[in-house]
Amino acid sequence: DTWRFALEEVEGSVQDAYAQEFKSRIEERTDGEVKVEVYPYGTLGTSSQLTELLQNGAIEIAFASPGHLADAIPEVGIFTLHFVLSEDPEVNRAVLSDPEVYGLFQPMYNEMDLQLLDIIPEGWMVWSGDKALRSPEDFEGFKIRTMTSPILVESYKAYGANPTPTPYSEVYSGLQLGQIDGQVNPIFAIEEMSFYEEQDVLTSARHAQFITTLATGNNWFNNLSEERQELILDVRDNMVSWISEKQREYNEDRLQTILDEGGTEWVELTEEEREVFREASKDVRQIYLEQAGEKGQKVLDTILEKVETAEEDMAD
Ligand code: 6CS
Structure with a gap:
């Protein structure tokens, strides 16, 4: 059998690391009976x-x-909302692999x-621009590229920005031609897509992790033998901490690469500065609920509650 595995990111990305590891584990455990072919971003199309x-x-x-997917499944837009998940990666890992959370999304x-296999954080989202973005005033009229789901536009409108949703492949040229002033992505992506070359400042507000699924x-998965299905789920389970460590490493190393190259400033917002954004982001939850309805309400309530409980547990 050949399983074709497509990435929304280029070679050398977090998604590529995941896919390569997944490939080697699957091929090894099936004694080569299954071949996994990895297609990096650009070969098959947009997300x-x-x-x-x-x-x-x-x-x-x-x-x-x-x-991007919240276009088709509005409820997953929860993962693009700011200041909803925890600042503690351990907490997020526990919440995202919680069968109850996961079980909410599977029917959707x-x-x-x-078929939903996993929900995976790829690191903190970082704003890039020609200036530091320390407050909503700095976002006033700022043309920021976002991913393509409507809920993202709302997240940045709430800060006074002028968001432009576009596919990933058009971001670099957008920056180069000055059609956009900035964009937001995890550090590893800002480095490997060369976005930093066109930007002067990276601002870290730790407002959200980049989450992928x-x-x-569905038909393909359901038609696999039980043995193959279990193999996939087992490999998935065993990769949770592997990819979590990998993304941390990638983001740390690539920030160093960017800073070593020079010409890009790194700004971390203070707690007070973050608080202003946290407040400004609250109304967007309402818009999420308008787009995602009752199921969205259930998703939001469940995730907020799980985050709170997990934070308390970890503090003990
Ligand atoms: O900004 C984007 O569109 C993309 N960013 C990352 C880090 N992964 C995939 C996504 O499509």
């Missing part, structure tokens, strides 16, 4: 197009990030002919 390929069975496995994926076609 939304990859989701369509999954849905119609043209590929078997792909990453589908909520920043199934309805869209998808790993999915397969």
Whole structure:
């Protein structure tokens, strides 16, 4: 068998690291009976197009990030909201792999002919621009590129910005041509996509992690033998801490690469500065609920509650 695995990111990315590791574990455990072919970003299309390929069975496995997927499944837009998940990666790991959280999303994926395999953080989102973005005033009229889901536009409108949703592949040229003033992504991506070359300042507000989801076609998954299904789920389980460590390493190393090269300033917001954004982001939850309805309410309540409980548990 050949399983085609498509990435929303280029070679050398966190998604690529995941896919390469997944490939080697699957191929080893099936004694080469299964071949996993990895397709980095650019070979098959935009994120939304990859989701369509999954849905119609043209590929078997792909990453589908909520920043794009919320177009089709509004409830996953929760993962693009600011200041909802914890600042503690351990807490987020516990919440995101909680069967109850996961179980809320699975039927939504199934309805869209998808099977949800995992929800994976890829690191803190960082703002890049020609200036530091320390307050909503700094965002006034700032043309920021966001991923393509409507809820993201709202997140940045709440700060007074002028958001422009575009596919990932158009960000670099947008910056170069001055069609956008800035963008937001985890550090590893800002480095490997060369966005920093066109930007003077990186601002870290720790407002949200970049979250992706790993999915397969639903029919494809359901038609696999039980043994193969269990293999996939087992490999998935065993990769949770592996990828968590990997992304931490990638983001740390690439920040160093950017700073070593010079010409880019690194700004970390203070707690007071973050608080202003936290307040400004609150109303966006209402818009999320308008877009995601009752199921969205359930998702938001469950996640907020789980984050709180997990934070208390870890503090003990
Ligand atoms: O900004 C984007 O569109 C993309 N960013 C990352 C880090 N991964 C995939 C996503 O499509």
